[in-house]
Amino acid sequence: MASIDPRVDDYISKSAEFARPILSHLRQLVHTACPEVKETIKWSFPNFEYAGAILCSMAAFKQHCTFGFWLGSLMPDPDKLLEAVGEKTSMGHLGQIKSLDDLPKDEILIRYIREAMVLNEKGVKVKKEKSAAPKNVEAPSWFLDALQKSPTASVAFEKFSPSHRREYIEWVTEAKTEATRSKRLATAIEWMTEGKTRNWKYAKC
Template identity: 60%
Template sequence: MPKIDPRVDEYIEESEDFARPILEHLRSLVHQACPDVSETLKWSMPAFEYKGILCGMASFKAHCAFMFWKQSLIESDAFPKEKTAMGSFGKINSLKDLPSDKVIISLIHKAMELNEKGIKVERKAKPKAEIVVPDILAGELKKNKKAAATFEKFPPSCKREYIEWITDAKTDATREKRLATTIEWLMEGKRRNWKYEKKR
C-alpha cells in the first residue's frame, strides 16, 4: 500500500490548473520508483521520504519545481547547467519540460541509494567574521572587571549588538553616552536589547 498523505492531495488540488497534471505525474513516478516511500509536507511543500528526505515538489503561479535533496551528489545530464529556478529541473511549465520517465526513475533510484548508504551532503559552514572590539570599548572594559566578565560571557551576536551600537554613533557625544550606558548595562548583566526581551 502506498503511503499517501492527504495533505499532498489538498496541495495538488489547490495548485494552478497547469500544475496539477505535472505534480500528479511526478508523484506517481516517485511511488513507482520507490514503493516504500512516505509522503509528507516540508516547508509547506510535498516531500517524499525514504530513509531520510528523498525529493520534493512545489507549484507556483507560473511554474512547478521538483528537487532532489542530495542533487549535488547525483551526476546527471538531466539537470540544467544554469539554474533558472528552485529545483533540479529548472522551471517546469508542462510535462514536456521534464526528462523522460525512465531518466526520472533512474535519478530517484540514485537518490534512494544515497539514503540507503547514509551518505550525507556536506554543508559548508560560513566562517563567522571575527569580533573586533573597538579601542574605546576595550579601554572601558579593562577598567571595569564586572562589565568585562559579562561581555565575555555573551554570545557573539550580543557582543556585536553593543559594538555596532557604539560604532554607529554619528557624534562623539553620542558615542560617549552610548559607551557609558553600555558599561552600566553590562554591570547589570543586561544585553543591548534587554528592554525588548520577554520576561520569563
C-alpha cells in the same frame, strides 16, 4: 509499503490548473520508482522520504513547478539533468517546469530517483556550506495570490528589499499547520498594508 499523505492531495488540488497534472505525474513516478516512499509536507510543499531521510520534493509556484533531489549535488548525472542547479532553478533540479513536456522521459527520471534511493540507503549526508550571500526565496503562488487581493500590501512588498521580502516569505511558509500559516499570512498582509517589515517591532526608532 508506500505512505500516502492526504495533505499532498490537498496541495495538488489547490495548485494552479497547469500545475496539477505535473505534480500528479511526478508523484506517480516517485511511487513507481520507490514503492516504500513516505509522503509528507515540509516547508509548505510535498516531500518524499525514504530510508529515514528526504529523497526528493516538488512544489508549485505561480507560473511553474519545481522538482528536486535532496542529495542532487552528490548524484551521478549521465543525462545532464542536474547541471542547472544553482542557476535559475529556484529550489529544483529540473529547471522551471511549465508543462509535462518540460519533464525528462519517465524511464530517465525513474532511474534518477532510484540513484537517489541508493544514496539514502547508504546514509549519505550533504555537508552544509556557509552561503556567501543570502539566497533568494521565491514566494509560493498562494502567497502571491493573497497579496494581489490587497494592492497596497502588494506594492509595499515589491518595494521591500530582498531580505525583507525573504523574511515575510519564510515566516509564513515555515508555519507547521494550515491554521498558523493562514493566521501569519493575514498578519503579514496587514503589516505590509501599513508599510511595515516583518521585524518592525524590533526596528530602532
